[in-house]
Amino acid sequence: MRTRLALAALTLATAVTVGVTAPATAAGPDPVQQGLETLVRSDGAPGALASARDGAGHDRTYTAGEGDRDTHAKVPRDGQVRIGSVTKTFTAVVVLQLVGEGKISLDAPVDTYLPGLVRGKGIDGRHITVRQLLQHTSGLPEYEDDVTKDILERRHLSPRDALDVALGHEAAFAPGARYGYSSTNYLVAGLIVQKVIGRPFAEEIDKRVIQRIGLRHTYFPAAGETAIRERHPQGYRQDSPGAPLRNVSEIDPSASWSAGAMVSTNSDLNRFFSALLDGRLLAKAQLDQMRTTVPMGKDGYNAGLGIISTPLPCDDDPAHDRVAWAHSGAIPGYGTWAAATDDGRAASVTMTLEPKTNEAVKHLENAVDAALCS
Template identity: 75%
Template sequence: MSKRLTLTALALATAVAAGAAAPAIAAGPDPVRQGLETLVHSDGAPGALASVRDRAGHVRTYTAGVGDRDTHAKVPRDGQVRIGSVTKTFTAVVVLQLVGEGRISLDATVDHYLPGLVHGKGIDGGDITVRQLLQHTSGLPEYEEDVTDDILKRRYVSPRDALDIALKHPAVSIPGAEFHYSSTNYLLAGLIVEKVTGRPFADVVDRRVIRKIGLRHTYFPAPGETSIRERHPQGYRQDRSGALRDVTEIDPSASWAAGAMVSTDSDLNTFFSALLGGRLLDRPELDAMRTTVPMSEDDPDHKAGLGMITMPLPCKDAQGHQRVAWTHSGSIPGYGTWSAATDDGRAASVTMTRDITTNEAVQHLQKTVASALCR
């Protein structure tokens, strides 16, 4: 959850900008299986798993490595994992559902919903809009580096406490000036949802997304819940000595609406397919979600929408146009996940059982997902 982990999710642009817009995919053996083997043997993940859904809805699952370094148990197929910042896409969907119902306005300020809550050095909630929160253009500082120890030591951190930690830092830019990835944006989005609905955020996500599209293995952990409920691979993190240690059981509360959820790769494919297929948002809100801004002058190919980004694929459609996927990724102690889907019904999600700490791992995750979507 430190600065090095912000290589993931929307901040992946900084990692891929120096390379190709989309990694090339070689012909030959199954590229998804090869991708998982790379995550294990080159990126140091004890295990890796993936689920791929084709246009016809057929699903294939993959595993590599071991699910438990102590027992050498196999990686469970489609096991539950912590999805980190992929949670942000769920949060954006809930906010946009409330926009469609007229209960939230994307162009209203944070102060309109949470008066006087957001203030600090260069920070004023009266200048920041809901749209800027969801698109990471608010200029709000990141807080996650400051709560890594709390997460690993299983200490509960409330959303308000996490926000207070963030607001001790100065703004990184003026609102609307530029893209700057910060999980603080999604803490505030979750608080706005609670204020508008009068319900705990986890309950709102469960009713409006999880149960609505039948995600059977996806949930928002309860306060103080440190274990993963169903079969799962163990998650690992490298300590200061360089050794990997088991960090499966953590308290993800500090990540909350920005990164606390648990799911499976197949459930994530169902979620992204349902989202792009119009089952979760009406057309105006889905169009708003897919309206993008540049993420970096050095990387014109990846652009940020509201809780999703564009990812160019190294393959073309029937008309000869480069295909594009909509994606989000996430890292949390123990796990790194990348999920993406295309408008024609394809979806792929890949997880490695250690948090993402290098640009190379980001690129390998992206390449594995891209290869699945191009088959």
């Protein structure tokens, strides 16, 4: 849930390919493997895992550390993880598909679809557009810290319950005034999808994205589902500095819902971001809208609709893109950064500890950059 460390802060073991170990090159150790080991050594993550896809669609997977601190089991290669706010990119795709079908307008007010629902202190759905929801320019307040205990203690919250928690806060700023990351935006976006389609949001994610591009290990948890379905590294949390790590693999992510509840693998995320950028999920008009950005407050980082553009440090190689399209996610137990480039490369990295420092988030991004620039 604490993905604003990755986004608002911007306003701020073995590698294998198709089962073959990837040796260090003559130039030195593999930079992606080094990135994972930094997450374990410097950021205290029990384990880390990654997948890097080249322009030809070949994936290389990596692991570091332990998958279970009690049994000392290895990190399962390409295991399932909770992806937190990377879910937002999936949600934005579904909304934009409905825009392409003429069922939602980006510049229509929220009240067009949810009349009278979004109201609070300085909050009025008649003056917030769908575009502002997807781009975090609505001014809706953040609710993450208020529901972390519910998530950890496995208490189910309906989307309306979670929205009521958020609407108990005052608006952060006037709609359209600036960028300001808030998961509340994506709760509202998910509710709009349900109202327009008349079916559960999770069904739309499954039909419109997961099944459409064949993501075999990605799913939206069912109500009350607390365990991760397939093989996975255990996820951990440190409640306060110096406190012991505790296993929080089994949680109830319902409070995150369309803002952060999904489970996936690093290679599935590579497949998703690659399919998104090459036009398999959105028509050109909607993909262009998604990639129309506003500044996030840090040079080179800009927010689109459910995706951000980030600078790549591999500009010494003219064969490489200078920009990646990315999203990050954090939820108790896991922190993930996923990105792709227009030339077909993609990478996703996960640490098995909820990142609580900007340094840890930056190390996740650095590992992804290393994969994209290799």
